[in-house]
Amino acid sequence: MEMPDPDAAILSRKANVVDRLQAVLPKGSVIHETTELRAYECDALTAYTCPPLCAVLPGSTEEVAAVLSICHEEGVPVVPRGAGTSLAGGALATADAVMLGTARLNAVLETSFDDRYIRVQAGRTNLSVTGAVEDEGFFYAPDPSSQLACAIAGNIAMNSGGAHCLKYGVTTNNLLGVKMVLMDGTVTEIGGAHLDAGSYDLLGLICGSEGQLGVVTEATLRILHKPEGARPVLMGYDSSEVAGQVVTEIIKAGVLPVAIEFMDRPCIEACEAFAKAGYPMCEALLIVEVEGSDAEIDAQLGRITEIAARHEPVELREARDADEAGRIWLGRKSAFGAMGQINDYMCLDGTIPVSELPHVLRRIGELAQDYGLAVANVFHAGDGNMHPLILYNANTPGEQEKCEALGADILRLCVEVGGCLTGEHGVGIEKRDLMLVQYDAPDLEAQMAVKDVFDPAWLLNAAKVFPLSVSASRRAA
Amino acid sequence: MTPTTEADLAEIIGHASGPLRIAGGGTRSCGTPAPAELLSTSGLRGITLHEPGALTLVARAGTPVSEVRAALRAENQRLAFEPMDHRALLGTTGEPTIGGVVAGNVSGPRRIAVGAARDFMLGVRVVDGAGRILKNGGRVMKNVTGYDLVRLMTGSHGTLGVLSEVSLKVLPDVESAATLTLSGLSDAQAVEALSAALGSPFEVTGAAHDPEAGKTCLRIEGFADSVTYRAGRLQERLAPFGPVEVHAGKDATAATWAAIRDVTDFADRAGDVWRLSVRPSDAPALVARSGAETVRYDWGGGLVWLLMPEGTDLRANLGPFQGHATLIRAGEATRRALPVFQPENPVLARLSAGLRSKFDPRGILNPGVMA
Numbered sequence: 001m002e003m004p005d006p007d008a009a010i011l012s013r014k015a016n017v018v019d020r021l022q023a024v025l026p027k028g029s030v031i032h033e034t035t036e037l038r039a040y041e042c043d044a045l046t047a048y049t050c051p052p053l054c055a056v057l058p059g060s061t062e063e064v065a066a067v068l069s070i071c072h073e074e075g076v077p078v079v080p081r082g083a084g085t086s087l088a089g090g091a092l093a094t095a096d097a098v099m100l101g102t103a104r105l106n107a108v109l110e111t112s113f114d115d116r117y118i119r120v121q122a123g124r125t126n127l128s129v130t131g132a133v134e135d136e137g138f139f140y141a142p143d144p145s146s147q148l149a150c151a152i153a154g155n156i157a158m159n160s161g162g163a164h165c166l167k168y169g170v171t172t173n174n175l176l177g178v179k180m181v182l183m184d185g186t187v188t189e190i191g192g193a194h195l196d197a198g199s200y201d202l203l204g205l206i207c208g209s210e211g212q213l214g215v216v217t218e219a220t221l222r223i224l225h226k227p228e229g230a231r232p233v234l235m236g237y238d239s240s241e242v243a244g245q246v247v248t249e250i251i252k253a254g255v256l257p258v259a260i261e262f263m264d265r266p267c268i269e270a271c272e273a274f275a276k277a278g279y280p281m282c283e284a285l286l287i288v289e290v291e292g293s294d295a296e297i298d299a300q301l302g303r304i305t306e307i308a309a310r311h312e313p314v315e316l317r318e319a320r321d322a323d324e325a326g327r328i329w330l331g332r333k334s335a336f337g338a339m340g341q342i343n344d345y346m347c348l349d350g351t352i353p354v355s356e357l358p359h360v361l362r363r364i365g366e367l368a369q370d371y372g373l374a375v376a377n378v379f380h381a382g383d384g385n386m387h388p389l390i391l392y393n394a395n396t397p398g399e400q401e402k403c404e405a406l407g408a409d410i411l412r413l414c415v416e417v418g419g420c421l422t423g424e425h426g427v428g429i430e431k432r433d434l435m436l437v438q439y440d441a442p443d444l445e446a447q448m449a450v451k452d453v454f455d456p457a458w459l460l461n462a463a464k465v466f467p468l469s470v471s472a473s474r475r476a477a
Numbered sequence: 478m479t480p481t482t483e484a485d486l487a488e489i490i491g492h493a494s495g496p497l498r499i500a501g502g503g504t505r506s507c508g509t510p511a512p513a514e515l516l517s518t519s520g521l522r523g524i525t526l527h528e529p530g531a532l533t534l535v536a537r538a539g540t541p542v543s544e545v546r547a548a549l550r551a552e553n554q555r556l557a558f559e560p561m562d563h564r565a566l567l568g569t570t571g572e573p574t575i576g577g578v579v580a581g582n583v584s585g586p587r588r589i590a591v592g593a594a595r596d597f598m599l600g601v602r603v604v605d606g607a608g609r610i611l612k613n614g615g616r617v618m619k620n621v622t623g624y625d626l627v628r629l630m631t632g633s634h635g636t637l638g639v640l641s642e643v644s645l646k647v648l649p650d651v652e653s654a655a656t657l658t659l660s661g662l663s664d665a666q667a668v669e670a671l672s673a674a675l676g677s678p679f680e681v682t683g684a685a686h687d688p689e690a691g692k693t694c695l696r697i698e699g700f701a702d703s704v705t706y707r708a709g710r711l712q713e714r715l716a717p718f719g720p721v722e723v724h725a726g727k728d729a730t731a732a733t734w735a736a737i738r739d740v741t742d743f744a745d746r747a748g749d750v751w752r753l754s755v756r757p758s759d760a761p762a763l764v765a766r767s768g769a770e771t772v773r774y775d776w777g778g779g780l781v782w783l784l785m786p787e788g789t790d791l792r793a794n795l796g797p798f799q800g801h802a803t804l805i806r807a808g809e810a811t812r813r814a815l816p817v818f819q820p821e822n823p824v825l826a827r828l829s830a831g832l833r834s835k836f837d838p839r840g841i842l843n844p845g846v847m848a
Contacts, residue, residue, distance in 0.1 A: 114672045115756050115779075137678075159621045170619060172628065173596045188824035193756040195779050196582060196593055197632060198801025198819035199847060200829050204595060204628025208621050225678045248530030254553065254649035254700075296703045351617040354531040383618035384531065423619035431622070438622055442609045446836070447624040453831035465623060 006096035052093035069185030082154025088428025122153035141168035159208030161424035177220035227291035243284035260382035274338030277331030350414030351423035385423035491608025499635035501577030538576025559585030582632030600644035606837025668778035755800035
């Protein structure tokens with residue numbers, strides 16, 4: 001993966017930049033020793049590493065503003081970092097960049113159960129937002145798999161989703177307001193505890209902009225009361241076509257499950273070997289979860305199992321209690337760990353129209369065979385957000401390149417059938433060079449024009465999202 | 478000018494020599510009036526894709542909302558954000574279009590539960606002020622590929638580009654519905670009661686208060702047994718606020734909430750109409766100092782419709798507050814004198830002006846409508 005060459009002039013001024021940053025931040029907030037910077041050399045896309053010039057850990061909006069003002073004056077690039085869980089390389093540094101970590105921005109600032117929102121500093125982890133309100137029975141809905149570790153700042157940057165977004169939406173649907181620092185150090189608020197924008201939807205524009213438009217330091221998030229209960233049902237089928245048909249029929253029947261998860265045979269086998277959840281060995285497994293009171297859950301599951309039964313499942317298992325529910329989810333929740341135990345893997349997240357599911361699964365199988373690599377599929381079927389896991393061995397020379405080439409072909413396939421490159425992980429560096437598969441040049445020009453407005457010098461996370469050749473003239477200017 | 482293809486639309490905008498006034502069905506006369514040539518999207522018509530099993534509908538921007546609703550109804554689906562119909566309130570005629578709904582981010586009472594038009598938008602095709610055809614998003618539920626210009630275009634009132642096609646998430650219609658009513662509550666008590674209901678697990682999809690009638694309304698929807706169950710639980714929960722009447726029935730509930738959605742109470746009454754979006758618990762105090770003749774609360778108190786004496790500057794009466802006030806209905810003189818949209822802070826105003834200069838470098842799209 002190509003990254004821009006670091007600016008030698010900035011590298012030579014490192015001591016000066018570090019001095020200036022240390023002057024505006026509390027002691028211990030600037031990390032500049034080579035060994036310590038190793039911790040910041042990559043995010044969860046571990047195949048690519050590069051330690052930054054230095055890393056800063058500001059603890060307030062004012063400190064973030066001071067850091068950005070200095071970097072702006074010095075012409076030093078800045079790479080913001082949430083918790084470093086990006087699978088797309090969204091927080092990968094260049095050697096001439098200051099990495100701005102949000103780890104110390106973790107306070108809860110305000111909670112209102114009457115008005116159903118919480119205001120937090122943006123470095124707070126996703127799950128700990130729910131942790132701050134669950135005593136009153138509330139929760140924050142978006143639930144990316146990394147929710148234990150990932151930060152709200154990163155969730156906003158990538159517009160993160162999760163398993164339950166079929167019902168609750170993704171980050172942009174649950175974000176009410178932000179406090180943000182622009183690259184020149186200007187601080188502004190967008191939105192607040194009220195709904196919708198009074199003018200342009202700049203909040204919607206910021207969300208998913210991959211840290212390229214500003215650094216979000218505070219977020220106002222919508223919180224909801226938890227449902228009375230939730231229960232899953234598991235069903236297995238002999239073909240993915242049939243499983244896809246079941247998903248369609250459930251959705252058409254007017255039941256809106258909170259989650260519909262899909263696993264194919266390679267994935268089932270790996271999970272079973274790893275977690276021993278008691279899954280049936282079949283071509284396609286669905287886990288469908290609904291919410292409500294016990295009686296409401298029974299009624300919804302009744303409708304779902306009626307549909308499921310019509311299609312001759314090899315297994316149809318309703319959870320009767322929390323223990324059984326836990327076992328149904330056990331395999332799915334350990335899917336990535338199971339894969340990691342047997343192989344290196346690359347996780348894609350292209351999204352497709354649900355109707356294209358059988359065709360796309362078949363084509364992925366064919367492509368995998370052509371490349372001589374195995375692919376396991378686990379994904380959010382209700383919204384068409386796929387997660388093909390390409391298994392490879394990083395120690396075999398050439399295999400990573402082969403894996404990336406297969407990944408690119410799979411993502412091209414997603415776009416070809418009417419889908420997109422990324423449903424919830426973001427473009428980062430990983431899918432940057434495929435952007436022209438989905439968008440035409442004017443579409444990217446329009447997006448880059450937005451960055452021109454927010455960050456005219458292209459200092460903020462500039463080597464991401466857009467193909468380097470397309471953004472070259474702007475980054476050089 | 479009424480182009481019938483996207484290419485024609487691009488041609489017209491690319492070659493326009495002066496300002497253009499963009500209209501869908503022409504049912505909203507928002508913004509500050511300015512002289513301009515009329516460009517109608519009503520010729521860009523038709524549903525291009527409806528996949529009920531994928532909960533997706535794609536339509537050309539000039540497609541009447543009624544046509545979209547009919548297609549959805551045939552598959553037992555609906556536009557869950559429940560866009561309001563402005564005709565009664567504004568005394569306009571014409572046919573609301575789906576592009577107009579998106580351009581105005583027009584939503585209804587269910588916004589409080591499921592989101593606004595912007596939350597249901599999956600993709601747009603748009604012609605910007607330079608005549609460039611642009612696309613963003615697509616037709617799938619989850620898409621974070623590149624910047625989200627879909628939401629930027631939604632609610633931009635045609636000032637950044639003219640929509641040619643929109644792609645929407647749709648949802649299943651419900652089997653049953655009921656309206657719960659409380660009587661005689663003060664505004665503050667009403668907002669408190671609505672908050673208690675919205676902060677429950679019982680999935681309230683409408684929360685409104687009419688101070689003139691002294692009536693506070695909640696809506697619940699879903700499968701029949703579930704509606705009955707949740708109505709009962711809400712009755713218990715709201716007991717401290719007085720007796721709760723339950724009016725079951727899908728048609729009656731639909732009629733009640735269509736009237737709330739369209740603010741029909743203000744249709745035949747003189748005065749300006751303002752729309753205020755605030756934190757629900759702030760609303761009663763703001764209303765008290767607004768100088769309004771009367772108000773209607775929706776979104777659990779987060780949305781307030783105010784009937785104001787003609788020419789009154791609501792924002793001056795309120796003083797600084799968190800949220801935004803929009804002038805929805807007023808004579809030309811008032812619309813010239815008062816900003817229709819809430820003035821932005823200087824930083825956001827600079828960013829908005831920057832975006833306008835990028836997407837409409839000649840300043841020809843709906844000039845004066847948003848700034």
